[in-house]
Amino acid sequence: AINVHFILQVLLGDVGAGKSSLVLRFVKGQFVEFQESTIGAAFFSQTLAVNDATVKFEIWDTAGQERYHSLAPMYYRGAAAAIIVYDITNQASFERAKKWVQELQAQGNPGMVMALAGNKVDLLDARKVAAEANGKRSNGFIVQFCFGFNAHACQFDFLFSLATQEAQTYAQENGLFFKETSAKTASNVNEIFYEIGPKDYLE
Numbered sequence: 596a597i598n599v600h601f602i603l604q605v606l607l608g609d610v611g612a613g614k615s616s617l618v619l620r621f622v623k624g625q626f627v628e629f630q631e632s633t634i635g636a637a638f639f640s641q642t643l644a645v646n647d648a649t650v651k652f653e654i655w656d657t658a659g660q661e662r663y664h665s666l667a668p669m670y671y672r673g674a675a676a677a678i679i680v681y682d683i684t685n686q687a688s689f690e691r692a693k694k695w696v697q698e699l700q701a702q703g704n705p706g707m708v709m710a711l712a713g714n715k716v717d718l719l720d721a722r723k724v725a726a727e728a729n730g731k732r733s734n735g736f737i738v739q740f741c742f743g744f745n746a747h748a749c750q751f752d753f754l755f756s757l758a759t760q761e762a763q764t765y766a767q768e769n770g771l772f773f774k775e776t777s778a779k780t781a782s783n784v785n786e787i788f789y790e791i792g793p794k795d796y797l798e
């Protein structure tokens with residue numbers, strides 16, 4: 596029996612946030628440190644067998660550079676789902692992500708499913724490990740008073756963990772699925788694509 600389920604997804608987000616890296620991780624299981632900036636858009640597909648069903652992901656990876664902004668509607672209009680990507684080390688990319696969410700809410704598919712990806716979480720994990728090794732962290736909370744030559748790094752840790760909470764709250768308020776991801780370590784990459792993937796084959 597033919598039992599194929601398609602989903603068309605689109606990735607949107609600031610330049611350098613890691614859209615192409617997330618797709619390459621999902622589709623090819625690869626990561627490159629010097630991924631080239633996308634020109635226009637790139638198309639990927641991934642086919643998975645789940646029990647007796649075939650699930651096909653079709654993914655538009657758009658370009659984050661501002662000069663390609665006017666092309667974006669061509670890619671998101673037909674999409675059933677979107678992943679809006681920001682870089683957790685870059686506040687401006689989070690502001691840009693919110694702008695994309697607004698645009699999709701106003702002009703996207705009415706039933707579009709959206710996910711927010713706070714990417715490059717491996718960079719935060721690296722800092723957490725360093726902070727823990729320095730005894731600045733207990734029970735997952737960050738000590739706000741830091742001394743000595745590491746004070747600057749500690750301050751950063753504090754700011755980044757606030758950003759996580761801010762993104763979580765923003766996602767809840769706007770009905771978005773939210774995950775912090777890493778294309779580098781593969782953390783939460785499959786999860787975020789599956790979460791906004793086809794669900795009907797599970798029934």
Ligand code: GTP
Binds near residue numbers: 611613632715716779
């Ligand atoms: P545009 O195509 O220009 O819109 O950018 P993009 O969103 O596709 O970003 P891209 O995937 O090209 O990644 C930009 C840079 O960030 C590359 O050098 C990647 O190697 C790096 N990068 C992407 N994801 C991660 C991640 O999860 N962790 C780390 N450490 N670096 C990442």
Ligand code: MG
Binds near residue numbers: 631656657658659
């Ligand atoms: Mg790209």
